[in-house]
Amino acid sequence: MTETRSNPTESSRELISRDHAKVGGAIYRYTDIAFERGEGAYLYDFEGEKYLDFVAGIATMNVGHCHPKVVEAICGQARTLIHGASHVGYMRPYVDLLDAVLSVAPGELADGKGIFMNSGSEAVETGIKLARYVTNRSMIIAFTDAFHGRSMGALAMTSSDELYRRRLTPLLGGVHHVPYPYCYRCPLKHDSPETCGLACLNLVEKALQTVVPPEELAGILVEPIAGEGGYIVPPDGFLQGLRAICDRHGALLITDEVQTGLGRTGKMFAVEHWGVVPDVTCLAKPLGGGLPLGAMLAKCELVDAWPPAAQGSTFGGNPVACRAGLATLRIVQDEDLMSHAVQVGDYIQDRFREVQKELPIIGDVRGKGLMVAVELVNSDGSPARDVIKSLIKEMGARGLVLTKCGASSIRIAPPLIITREQADFGVDVITEVLRRHQW
Ligand SMILES: Cc1ncc(COP(=O)(O)O)c(C=O)c1O
Missing domain, CATH: 3.90.1150.10 (Aspartate Aminotransferase, domain 1)
Structure with a gap:
């Protein structure tokens, strides 16, 4: 060695x-x-x-660590091109990985488009920026027990521990948190997951009647399974209910699959467990096969509404990270x-x-x-x-x-x-x- x-x-x-x-x-x-x-x-x-x-x-x-195929992909790409910057020119690994990830995305997202960033926090912030831009609305509904990252934008949606935001407020405005259906410790003291899930949906509706004017709601941001917050699996019907609320109010459903995405839960995207297709989804963690990489994927018409140079990153979509991610995805599929x-x-x-x-x-x-x-x-x-x-x-x-x-x-x-x-x-x-x- x-x-x-x-x-x-x-x-x-x-x-x-x-x-x-x-x-x-x-x-x-x-x-x-x-x-x-x-x-x-x-x-x-x-x-x-x-x-x-x-x-x-x-x-x-x-x-796993240092999988030979991932190591080979990294070394091969490092010998060819380490960095080019996606704002400067076109790079094959960027398109190859995006194409591969989109091809396994649920529903209409498979025909969508994406943008690479460097981390989960940035992927989430990209999703929030896109939602605000295309809806021309500012408010976001997020959930308790959520973790969406620690950068100042993502932190406004993170709610799993007060320590992360202590002495850092005020954060991004317009974010309203409602209880996540943590059935083992039901926030509404229901004793069955089914009624708990529905009660949490009612609180989203209530927020839309009291503190979040529906015509100002850009999107609902949710982890399909709360990660950092405790690996909390929501009851059946919860994500479907959020989808219906977004549809009713012309808001976007934004899923944070940074931790759940790309195979860990037994599906490529955890939303598939509930047959839900979001408008926007965020990936990171395994996406770069161990190298820093995040992505936001969204329905085509949404991404296309964003004008050139409205979003970007020097390193986002780095070719070495993309090759490592592509090798990782292939192994997950092939094996x-x-x-x-x-x-x-x-x-x-x-x-x-x-x-x-x-x-x-x-x-x-x-x-x-x-x-x-x-x-x-x-x-x-x-x-x-x-x-x-x-x-x-x-x-x-x-x-x-x-x-x-x-x-x-x-x-x-x-x-x-x-x-x-x-x-x-x-x-x-x-x-x-x-x-x-x-x-
Ligand atoms: C669901 C979720 N979203 C976002 C993030 C933030 O990702 P990063 O640490 O890459 O910024 C994490 C990190 O743990 C996460 O689990």
Whole structure:
């Protein structure tokens, strides 16, 4: 293997102390592990210790680390053209990836068009800008428990944690949040998912009668499954209901599929689980195969209404990132990784439901495909906020890389190539640690 370390004798501990001396403390680490290299579903530290990656660089490395075909695509493109800038000329990788992604998009979006940016936040902001421009309306309805990014525009829609916006307000105006149907902790205290979903839809309608004049509504922005907010799967009927409300009021339905898109939930786009076609959708994370890339896709007539130079980015659609993304997408398709994600994801959920019978610290198990949350609770049922981070660190020390989502959920989003045996290892480590901390 090629030596990539600047100082090959540096230990993990030494790197971590150098990092603490130079890197801003706002960057929080869920584990105490220094990553030296990755291969498939595993990460390795500087001492060669192996860790199973149960979170894939935050739902990003869908085909695992350093997949040979992705590495080959990156190296091949790097030898040909590293950067050209989409405002300066035309580049084949840009069109090839956009074409490939659009061809698997649902409904009319497949005949749509797109624009590349560099990140999820930018993809969302591009969608919001487009919605405001084409509707000539300013207001956006978004949801509680939402994460759409941390840049100042996207942050106005993000609502999963007050910490992200503390001392940063006022943000972009015209954004109104309504409750997301988090059925395990129903915001409206309903006891069945069906009525909860409908009640949340009623609150959207109510907002349109009270604080958001319908003729000023540019769009409704929603994650088909709330990601950072806790891997919350909405009840059937919710997304369809939002589609109908948008249609009724001439507003756009904008879906944020940054975390759910491109195979993780068992469909290319999570909206397909509910047969909904948005007007605009946003992608990032796995889109660039591990390199920074975001995209906004929209129906053709919407994108065409935006005049030249109204949106852009120096690096957006970088050819190396596009080639890495294209190689990744092909592997997901050729190896049928979406069916695999459903099989292994269901298996993981089944195993945790068994464990839940003996460990009441597990309040809820939910998800779709390889987007699984295990929500930890205190004995009074409240979120186990105080212990979640230390438990995740302890799991890391036992060889399992994880993060949290929501207030107190273990976020499981491994590479889609994960085997059943690897999944067993992950579930066993989590179970062992939870058993020691059971109240
Ligand atoms: C659903 C969703 N939207 C947007 C973002 C922001 O993406 P980025 O961190 O690439 O800006 C994220 C990141 O976690 C996300 O999960």
